[in-house]
Amino acid sequence: MARKSQGGITYPKGFLAGGIFSGIKSNGKPDLALIVSEVEAVAAGLFTVNRIKAAPVVLSQRRIRSGSARAIIVNSGNANACTGEGGMQDALRITEKVSQFLTCNSRKVLCASTGVIGRPLPVHSILESIPDLVSQVSPFKNLECAKAIMTTDTYPKETNVEIRCGDIPVRIGGIAKGVGMVHPQMATMLAFLTTDADISREALKSALQTAADRNFHTLSVDGETSTNDSVMILANGRAGNQKIQKGSPAYVEFLQALDGVCQKLRDLLLHDGEGASKFIHITVQGARSRTDAKKVASSIARSVLVKTAFFGEDVNWGRIMMAIGNAGVVVREDKIDICVGDVSLVHHGVGMGEAQEEKALEVMKGKEIHLSVSLGLGPMTAEYWTTDLTYEYVRINAGYKGRT
Amino acid sequence: MARKSQGGITYPKGFLAGGIFSGIKSNGKPDLALIVSEVEAVAAGLFTVNRIKAAPVVLSQRRIRSGSARAIIVNSGNANACTGEGGMQDALRITEKVSQFLTCNSRKVLCASTGVIGRPLPVHSILESIPDLVSQVSPFKNLECAKAIMTTDTYPKETNVEIRCGDIPVRIGGIAKGVGMVHPQMATMLAFLTTDADISREALKSALQTAADRNFHTLSVDGETSTNDSVMILANGRAGNQKIQKGSPAYVEFLQALDGVCQKLRDLLLHDGEGASKFIHITVQGARSRTDAKKVASSIARSVLVKTAFFGEDVNWGRIMMAIGNAGVVVREDKIDICVGDVSLVHHGVGMGEAQEEKALEVMKGKEIHLSVSLGLGPMTAEYWTTDLTYEYVRINAGYKGRT
Numbered sequence: 181m182a183r184k185s186q187g188g189i190t191y192p193k194g195f196l197a198g199g200i201f202s203g204i205k206s207n208g209k210p211d212l213a214l215i216v217s218e219v220e221a222v223a224a225g226l227f228t229v230n231r232i233k234a235a236p237v238v239l240s241q242r243r244i245r246s247g248s249a250r251a252i253i254v255n256s257g258n259a260n261a262c263t264g265e266g267g268m269q270d271a272l273r274i275t276e277k278v279s280q281f282l283t284c285n286s287r288k289v290l291c292a293s294t295g296v297i298g299r300p301l302p303v304h305s306i307l308e309s310i311p312d313l314v315s316q317v318s319p320f321k322n323l324e325c326a327k328a329i330m331t332t333d334t335y336p337k338e339t340n341v342e343i344r345c346g347d348i349p350v351r352i353g354g355i356a357k358g359v360g361m362v363h364p365q366m367a368t369m370l371a372f373l374t375t376d377a378d379i380s381r382e383a384l385k386s387a388l389q390t391a392a393d394r395n396f397h398t399l400s401v402d403g404e405t406s407t408n409d410s411v412m413i414l415a416n417g418r419a420g421n422q423k424i425q426k427g428s429p430a431y432v433e434f435l436q437a438l439d440g441v442c443q444k445l446r447d448l449l450l451h452d453g454e455g456a457s458k459f460i461h462i463t464v465q466g467a468r469s470r471t472d473a474k475k476v477a478s479s480i481a482r483s484v485l486v487k488t489a490f491f492g493e494d495v496n497w498g499r500i501m502m503a504i505g506n507a508g509v510v511v512r513e514d515k516i517d518i519c520v521g522d523v524s525l526v527h528h529g530v531g532m533g534e535a536q537e538e539k540a541l542e543v544m545k546g547k548e549i550h551l552s553v554s555l556g557l558g559p560m561t562a563e564y565w566t567t568d569l570t571y572e573y574v575r576i577n578a579g580y581k582g583r584t
Numbered sequence: 585m586a587r588k589s590q591g592g593i594t595y596p597k598g599f600l601a602g603g604i605f606s607g608i609k610s611n612g613k614p615d616l617a618l619i620v621s622e623v624e625a626v627a628a629g630l631f632t633v634n635r636i637k638a639a640p641v642v643l644s645q646r647r648i649r650s651g652s653a654r655a656i657i658v659n660s661g662n663a664n665a666c667t668g669e670g671g672m673q674d675a676l677r678i679t680e681k682v683s684q685f686l687t688c689n690s691r692k693v694l695c696a697s698t699g700v701i702g703r704p705l706p707v708h709s710i711l712e713s714i715p716d717l718v719s720q721v722s723p724f725k726n727l728e729c730a731k732a733i734m735t736t737d738t739y740p741k742e743t744n745v746e747i748r749c750g751d752i753p754v755r756i757g758g759i760a761k762g763v764g765m766v767h768p769q770m771a772t773m774l775a776f777l778t779t780d781a782d783i784s785r786e787a788l789k790s791a792l793q794t795a796a797d798r799n800f801h802t803l804s805v806d807g808e809t810s811t812n813d814s815v816m817i818l819a820n821g822r823a824g825n826q827k828i829q830k831g832s833p834a835y836v837e838f839l840q841a842l843d844g845v846c847q848k849l850r851d852l853l854l855h856d857g858e859g860a861s862k863f864i865h866i867t868v869q870g871a872r873s874r875t876d877a878k879k880v881a882s883s884i885a886r887s888v889l890v891k892t893a894f895f896g897e898d899v900n901w902g903r904i905m906m907a908i909g910n911a912g913v914v915v916r917e918d919k920i921d922i923c924v925g926d927v928s929l930v931h932h933g934v935g936m937g938e939a940q941e942e943k944a945l946e947v948m949k950g951k952e953i954h955l956s957v958s959l960g961l962g963p964m965t966a967e968y969w970t971t972d973l974t975y976e977y978v979r980i981n982a983g984y985k986g987r988t
Binding site (some may be wrong): 184230231232235259261262263264296297298299330405406407463485488489491492494496497498499502504505506509510511513514516526528529530531569570571573574575577578 | 600629634635636637663665666667668698701702703793809810811888889892893895896898900901902903905906908909910911914917930932933934935973974975977978979981982
């Protein structure tokens with residue numbers, strides 16, 4: 181069989197994927213995606229911390245506790261959230277139908293949805309499309325799969341990497357969608373990861389949590405956490421490596437690779453941030469604790485006034501000081517330093533003057549801006565990524581509902 | 585002497601006020617305000633909870649602990665925040681100069697600043713203007729005073745009320761400025777209140793705290809809390825009423841009147857919300873505790889996605905559900921009801937359908953919108969006021985610094 185190049189979610193051995201139109205999106209674009217492991221895979225997941233959880237989140241969270249799964253069925257265009265008991269019935273019927281065609285137990289089929297909240301799924305149309313979708317999945321349909329999970333995303337997001345465990349090549353792939361409502365913990369972000377590594381459940385869970393904390397949980401577009409956020413990973417062991425256990429040298433290798441995949445997906449999400457014109461990388465150092473550092477970084481990243489100032493290329497460092505002071509952690513004004521790019525704007529809490537502000541303005545004209553804050557109180561650091569807040573953001577979000 | 589009509593901050597007996605240009609604002613508009621009580625007054629204040637506090641906040645917070653004051657000097661156009669030791673020296677010199685002309689101890693002069701953060705005050709120009717300002721204060725310069733504390737405000741904000749304590753008329757007056765960065769606890773909001781009531785310090789503090797909690801602390805324009813927020817009240821006893829003690833019937837009367845004054849000022853602030861096109865009154869009921877109710881109301885009021893949906897007249901109640909779920913309190917999806925105006929949109933967590941959404945759309949076309957959420961879990965309620973998020977908001981905030 182002639183092998184086309186494959187990547188993304190089907191880059192690891194033994195994974196198939198696909199994506200089709202199933203009647204959800206009014207514009208006829210792909211809206212139903214399926215990821216299948218040829219064999220039962222070790223599974224782990226992270227889900228929204230919003231108290232209102234969509235039916236597919238509740239169902240997947242419950243099923244993933246068993247520690248293994250065969251497939252993930254994902255629809256876009258409709259969140260199946262706030263849909264009551266009917267929404268859960270729909271999720272159950274869809275996963276049941278997938279399991280029939282894969283001849284596995286329906287509890288081994290995970291699911292996710294993204295899109296408008298509060299509308300019943302067109303479940304009959306989806307059920308009718310499933311045979312077609314299952315028959316189409318292949319190792320070469322990774323891009324179709326990545327496209328079928330998009331909502332307001334302007335491009336599909338996929339990546340993959342290969343490492344060696346001993347002498348054995350091990351692969352990791354991933355897809356994501358996000359754009360709006362992106363915020364730690366995860367907001368309307370879906371990410372699906374696959375690996376052919378042989379790895380223990382404990383090690384897989386731990387690596388996923390760490391990689392998500394470092395990447396997806398350091399990204400804020402509009403400070404919201406949705407009803408549907410889900411990150412899931414399947415590990416099917418087809419690489420044939422010696423099983424990776426938590427804490428081993430191979431685990432460290434695996435974690436680093438997974439971190440790289442999540443980092444790439446995070447960057448793709450950030451750069452597709454709704455209406456964004458600038459991308460801001462915030463580092464906070466000199467904090468007493470990592471929690472303090474994260475709170476300060478998050479407060480800056482979420483500040484509407486900071487984000488509009490970046491859009492306006494306005495060297496308004498007072499707003500950054502204000503956001504630091506609002507973080508809910510102990511800071512000392514006379515210890516705070518702020519740099520934009522490598523231009524020092526504030527030293528020990530006091531502005532460096534207009535000449536420095538002129539230099540900072542040049543940095544702020546760029547598209548990728550590094551904002552660095554030092555609290556001067558300790559050794560701990562944190563990073564965050566955010567976007568500016570633009571007219572375009574308001575335009576998009578003032579009329580989202582019609583644009584699924 | 586012919587009495588012109590007087591109101592606002594000089595409505596109570598024995599208060600004088602004024603406002604002039606002192607060289608801070610580049611557009612030559614009034615930027616220095618003074619409020620004077622003819623006799624030493626009982627004083628109470630509430631100040632920003634931001635960890636970074638402007639010099640005038642630090643100084644006033646310290647001085648108000650003595651429980652009394654003669655005057656409040658306020659400048660607009662420059663926040664005197666993040667100005668280091670020099671900023672504190674400037675605040676000391678300004679209040680010192682005012683005290684010389686009033687022949688009182690400088691510790692009896694309170695102060696406040698609002699405007700751009702991180703610029704040194706033009707202190708010489710301000711000091712030179714003080715003799716002129718002190719010579720001008722009168723019972724009829726209330727509006728000049730209200731104007732001189734404005735920054736991006738489009739109109740001055742003042743109000744007053746008269747009540748009776750026994751048979752004695754007692755008056756309360758107030759001015760405020762706000763617009764941007766308005767958020768509990770208080771953001772770049774300044775409010776100054778005066779009363780001729782004879783009232784104990786304890787009663788005055790308690791009444792101020794209660795009235796601020798009910799009004800200023802239920803207002804969110806952009807979710808930020810500034811370095812400069814201050815609310816201060818002076819009570820000079822010139823009404824000659826029997827001294828009001830906490831818990832007495834007269835206290836209840838006084839509190840109700842102060843509440844009314846603060847409510848009026850809050851409404852004036854809300855309706856001048858930066859770039860706002862709609863004003864949203866949020867009520868949350870059915871909460872287990874008042875804290876829970878406030879957290880849910882605040883989460884909705886702060887949600888950028890909810891605020892853009894109101895701007896777009898988009899009946900996107902899913903975003904309201906999401907904000908409820910993000911409030912950090914225990915909620916039950918299947919107990920939640922949402923109404924816009926008197927149109928029921930969500931009942932027991934499930935949408936009421938497109939016909940109701942059509943009706944809600946008519947409500948959302950209005951300028952004043954009431955959003956009511958019931959959590960169905962208990963008896964407690966809370967209210968919040970917010971604005972929509974518009975292109976105009978982004979435009980204003982992307983280039984604030986040049987427009988003092």
